[in-house]
Amino acid sequence: MDTATTTATGAGRIGGDLVVETLAGLGATTVFGVPGQHALGLFDALRRSELRYVGLRVENNAGFAADAYGRTTGRAAPLFLSTGPGALTSLPALQEAAAASAPVVAISSQVPVAGLGGGRHGYLHELPDQQAAFRGVVKSVHTVRTQSQIPSAIAAAWESALTVPHGPVYVEIPQDVLLAQASLPVVSAMEATPRPLTPRPELTTAAAELLSRAERPVIIAGGGVVRSGAAEELRALAEKVSAPVVCTFGGKGAFPWEHPLSLRSWLEDRHTTAFLEDADVLLVVGSGLGELSSNYHTFAPRGRVVHIEADAGKLEANHPALGIHADARLALRALVAEVDERPDAKAAARVADVLDAVRERIDGQELALEQGVLAAVREALPARSPSFWDMTILAYWAWSAWPGALHSAQGAGGLGYGFPAALGAAAADPTTPVLAVSGDGGALYSIAELATARQESLNVTWLIVDDGGYGILREYLTDTFGETTATELARPDFVALAESFGVPAVRTSPQALRDDLAAALAAPGPRVVVLPALLRMFAPTHLD
Structure with a gap:
């Protein structure tokens, strides 16, 4: 040659x-x-x-x-x-x-x-x-x-x-x-930039008219808002038309948790569901309103629905609507430009009433342990650090009660997501500590990746809540049949097992969790924190 x-x-x-x-x-x-x-x-x-x-x-x-x-x-x-x-x-x-x-x-x-x-x-x-x-x-x-x-x-x-x-x-x-030996030239830079998915202007004009004339507008913000980076546009629209905003579990972080118009993420609650149903114009952005986002398909809107969704297959799939097939950010930007200012001094008070009702319901169920554990995790996690949650009871709590963005496997609902996902995030940004949360059942799906974490020196702290089995399935079976089957698990000593991989580990308690977790997150490389605790889910509620 x-x-x-x-x-x-x-x-x-x-x-x-x-x-x-x-x-x-x-x-x-x-x-x-x-x-x-x-x-x-x-x-x-x-x-x-x-x-x-x-x-x-x-x-x-x-x-x-x-x-x-x-x-x-x-x-x-x-x-x-x-x-x-x-x-x-x-x-x-x-x-x-x-x-x-x-x-x-x-x-x-x-x-x-x-x-x-x-x-x-x-x-x-x-x-x-x-x-x-x-x-x-x-x-x-x-x-x-x-x-x-x-x-x-x-x-x-x-x-x-x-x-x-x-x-x-x-x-x-x-x-x-x-x-086979390659005889083709070395591949140079490639161009594969997708075209933007822009909304049709006649549809955004119609949606803007509905929102401008609405008496009780409400917004449901899904994961599409987060993925398109549309949080700023969402906030601008909500404030311009005085619309309360609820974030789906996949859309957490799309709207400020403490904002006066924030209904937060209590979607598995009939107080929230009733509030959404009462909206005369409901704007759904970046969500297909699937099972979890619709309170298990009990949600039945009575007003006009406007649905902005990039996935054409999900557009109007569950509820008739004025459907707008578009990227969330581009559609919201168009709506902000077109809607009329709509002041409503009572909107924040209505939001506060719903949140008070939710809080009263949760406080009446003797769930101080669960709320304390979730608060300890939140306090230990640095503000910039992402968190990845497996399908475990603490994650189900986090979907509703975690104040901000998180990543979980609630899309398809498979076990074993939290820890390997956290490793992927740590590989993307080695400068920021990452949190993974699993139950003992889900942890065994991905326990081999302790070797990966150690070999790659990834800054991931893995919180394993050890309740001796598949905790959420234990609750489901008990609620449905009065007893459990196949939920109790033999499992390893997670602390000793992590240490055998060369990963430092500690067994903690609800009282020491915040400090132990914070110390693990502050240390370089992988860490494991094991919390033996039997957590319960909050009970569903039905309005009279």
């Missing part, structure tokens, strides 16, 4: 190099994943790349880490997977990313080209139709058969992941394509 050809193609490059070069050209800096035999070409190429690789121990956990990276940065997170079992193990994480609109670009190996589409059979890890397993989960599926297709396929997937609404995408590349 002459000098000119070597310079153009890069000596010793293979198909995997085209993948990492394309990702770097698109702006990626970090890759998550787990190696596998068919994916060796991807991982060998990383050795020649400046991309940082964060390797987890289980593909599902790698997917959760990529999800959190995407949520916290707004950038697409590459996820490297191997054929068959490796790829399939990532599916629960990709389902969560889809439900939460997190941009993840999953790139999986495949059997050699000869085995695709019903060709030669008998390859290790082979599936009859691997991509079919992903079609019902991800936004788009992209299959590569030749090296020349790699840059275009990955760029198309990247654009799809970052097109509003964000979400996971899937690319599969045969093993032999990844391993």
